[in-house]
Amino acid sequence: MSQFAVLDVLRTRPPKLSVGILAADAMDYGAGVRLLEQFGVLLHLDVMDGRVWPSITAGAPVLAGLRTSLLKDVHLLIEEPEKHVAAFAKAGADVISFSIEHCGDVSATLDLIGQQTNANDPARGIVRGVSLDPATPVDAIRSVADKIDAVTLLAVGPTTGKQSFIDALPAKIAAVRALNEQIVIFVDGAVTKDNIGQLAAMGPNGIVTGSAAFAGNPAENIQFMLEQISV
Numbered sequence: 001m002s003q004f005a006v007l008d009v010l011r012t013r014p015p016k017l018s019v020g021i022l023a024a025d026a027m028d029y030g031a032g033v034r035l036l037e038q039f040g041v042l043l044h045l046d047v048m049d050g051r052v053w054p055s056i057t058a059g060a061p062v063l064a065g066l067r068t069s070l071l072k073d074v075h076l077l078i079e080e081p082e083k084h085v086a087a088f089a090k091a092g093a094d095v096i097s098f099s100i101e102h103c104g105d106v107s108a109t110l111d112l113i114g115q116q117t118n119a120n121d122p123a124r125g126i127v128r129g130v131s132l133d134p135a136t137p138v139d140a141i142r143s144v145a146d147k148i149d150a151v152t153l154l155a156v157g158p159t160t161g162k163q164s165f166i167d168a169l170p171a172k173i174a175a176v177r178a179l180n181e182q183i184v185i186f187v188d189g190a191v192t193k194d195n196i197g198q199l200a201a202m203g204p205n206g207i208v209t210g211s212a213a214f215a216g217n218p219a220e221n222i223q224f225m226l227e228q229i230s231v
């Protein structure tokens with residue numbers, strides 16, 4: 001599958017579900033991965049360094065250890081993401097997104113992602129992604145829009161806490177589409193079983209969920225969420 005084939009998958013309706021594996025039971029991440037495989041969703045990994053966000057989560061060796069053929073969607077919520085792009089590519093990332101607010105040279109980092117070879121399939125590149133904190137306007141990526149394959153619109157930021165961003169989302173999605181209609185759009189953070197249908201109706205290509213997927217009965221949650229976004 002080429003990078004473009006991955007993008008074609010992401011652009012196909014209905015929107016894709018990308019599930020944050022770190023919200024699974026840490027005593028058995030393997031079971032979490034097998035569950036995601038049953039549903040064919042994307043595997044999302046939130047990488048935090050304790051600097052951008054207070055938490056420290058997982059690095060490239062953890063991604064490499066999550067052995068699965070699922071598409072791996074890596075979100076670098078870290079300072080100097082450019083220093084870690086090659087390691088995550090080598091570990092099997094299919095999508096690498098980074099916080100533009102914490103990257104010195106966004107354009108060069110997008111180029112760097114585009115130069116990587118996918119570890120699982122040398123013919124497959126890496127999807128070049130950026131994420132925008134809730135307070136960051138879409139205009140911040142205007143100058144690099146032609147280099148971006150995917151944009152993640154965050155509902156939560158390191159300083160904003162969990163908040164409803166539903167009101168602001170349609171305008172942000174429209175602004176990304178106006179920049180470059182080929183860009184794949186993910187929404188991420190504060191997604192619940194109650195709001196996922198409403199979010200899907202706004203037309204993103206993907207929805208990232210963590211805690212809502214793994215609370216209670218994960219299989220039922222994921223099944224329910226997929227049904228909500230498939231209508």
Ligand SMILES: O=C(CO)[C@H](O)[C@H](O)COP(=O)(O)O
Binds near residue numbers: 190211
């Ligand atoms: O990227 C993230 C943080 O920026 C996470 O994916 C997000 O916080 C997951 O949130 P939730 O558990 O509410 O689904």
